[in-house]
Amino acid sequence: MNRRTLLLLIGAIAVGGIYFADQAYRTWYEQPLDRLESRLDGLRLRERRAGTTQAEARRDVRRLDAYAAMSLPFDLEKAQSGYQAWLLSLVAEHQMTQAAVDPGQARGVEVRNRTRRGTRQVATRLPFTLRAKTDLVRLTAFLADFEQAGHLHKITSLAINPIGSGTEIDLTLSIEALSIGACEREADLSTLTWNRNVSPPESFAILARRNPFARGFSKALTDTRLTAITYGSDGEAEGWFRVGDESRTRSARSGQSLELDLVRVEVIDILPERLLVRIDGQTAWLSIGGSLDQALATETP
Template identity: 35%
Template sequence: MNARTRLLLILMSVVGLVWMADAGYRNLIEGPAADRERELDRLTRQVAETQDSIIKTSKAADVLAVLEQFSLPYDPELARAAYQDWLLGLVQQAEMTGASVDASQPAPVKIKDRDSKRQKEIYVRYNYSLRARGNLQQVTKFLYLFYRSGHLHKISSISLNPVGGGRSVDMSLAVEAIGLSRCERKGELSPYAATRLTHDPFQDYLTIARRNLFSRGGDSVLAKTTVTAVTVSSDGVAEAWISLPDNETSVLRRGQSVETEAHVIEVVDVLDRQVLLDVDGQVITVRAGETLAEATSSG
């Protein structure tokens, strides 16, 4: 064996030793270290997911506790009767007439329990149909009272059919309410008020009823409504004399109003031979002897 061959063998041996050392380092040190890092990452993700699940569960429990405060009672028959009476009372508060409420059978909603694998009731659904008659202001008041109440309920559908030339409407509602099985009240409805509405005072919603969209002759009413005179009463208060389409005359002072077939007319101020009127939320100046239609077009 010559010197060159021995040198090649030595180099090959050195290369083999280096490769074996590198492979051993990877298998004995780098491999386990990488496995430990992967396992640590997996455990970290699992802990984070568990923490998120605990937070979500806590939040869900808090939300559920709040919903239970607004739920219908847990006894289905008592809940159905109590809510039906409440709807009728709401119609009376709104001063509507001809009220009738029909209630369907309570419908329990169940899910499969995670542990026992059995069906478990979580809430009961109640469906009602309500009919009543009133003007737009009374309908607005009913809806205002409905959405201010603290119950788990909603209006699924509503229809308004004008009667009497648009002075009144027949209101038909489909209402759905929910009673949670964990509610602690047996037959009493929730005493709490809700915060669903953007504005709290009912007066903020009267603009909905000021312009009667169901009236057949909205513009003709303004053309037949005239400020006939501006006078001062015996006690020194300025008054506006307003002739209405039905040939009646209303004598109004500041802040007073009159309701026509299609409009609500309120006296904002009474000046010398002219009156400031709020007609459906629009303030116009009407001179004595001028119709509201003329004042609206000129203004």
């Protein structure tokens, strides 16, 4: 074997050794290390998920405690009769007439079980139907008190049918209350209150006072006119209004209000020939001889 052949053989052996050494390095070190890192990543992901699940579980426990404090009692028969009595007392408080509260068929609420297969029941829905006759003012107050009550309940549907001239309405409410199994009370309703209303009750007074169901609202605006502006012995100006077919006129000074059946007129300022008034929240100028509907049709400068 000459020198050149020997060198080529040594080179080939060296290349083969390097190749097999690289394969051994990959097989016995890199690949096991990659598998180990992959398993570690999986364990870290499981740990994060477990931490998230634990945080969610703690949050759910806090929520469940809060809901249980407002839940109807766990005894369904006592919960149904107690809530029915509470609704009737609220109806009586707001002077609704011909009222009736009918309970419906209870239905279970199930959730997926985290530890076992299948579902488990955590609460029971108790439906009720309320029927009564009332007006918008009383209904508005009733709904405000219903919303503030510390019970797990909600109105699922509301039907209003005007009766006669529309000053009275026939009301039908579908209500659903919730009884949670974690509730510790057997028979007593919650005495908590829940301030969920983002708007003050006064913001709904205009709607109740205007009553879109009542007949004759436009006529009330047309038939109310400013007849004169006079000054009393104390120098204070006052506006005089003729209202519909009334034989007498009504007067109001600046800062006072004129309460009509379907509308409220607030006198803001009095000038020699006109008044600045607020009609159910809308500001307008009312001239002598002009009616409320004419004032509303004219933009306030």
